[in-house]
Amino acid sequence: MTAPVAEHPVLRTEYPFQLPRGFVDEEGRVHREGLLRLATAKDELVAQAEPLVRQTPAYLSIYLIMHTVTRLGTLPAVDRFVIEHLFASDLAFLQDLYRRVNQQGHTEAEVACPDCGHQFLIDVAGEPPP
Secondary structure, three states: OOOOOOOOOOOOOEEEEEEEEEEEOOOOOEEEEEEEEOOOHHHHHHHHHOHHHHHOOOHHHHHHHHHHEEEEOOOOOOOHHHHHOOOHHHHHHHHHHHHHHHHHOOOEEEEEOOOOOOEEEEEOOOOOOO
């Protein structure tokens, strides 16, 4: 008889999301659905070494998001131009999502109903419950 093999939890490395407003391209198409991957140590190091980040530290989050958003709508690439031209609410959403998945390991947030005060979890990435 063989011993049962312990199941290892699958490491989740990609997180789908939907931007609150979306990136508007030159043709007026709105791109909201995307995919954010976990950051690597290299992502962090490369971003910190960028001359623009060294000059203007606020650009660190731009570079981190640019390297970890692997898809946004039907755009062929997500580059600095795209991230710089997001609406402020979309950039804030991605900064929060980046922090949640890379520091906390999940995309859930505890919220409370404003009427009754009941607390429950929501998925800020907009994923449906399992």
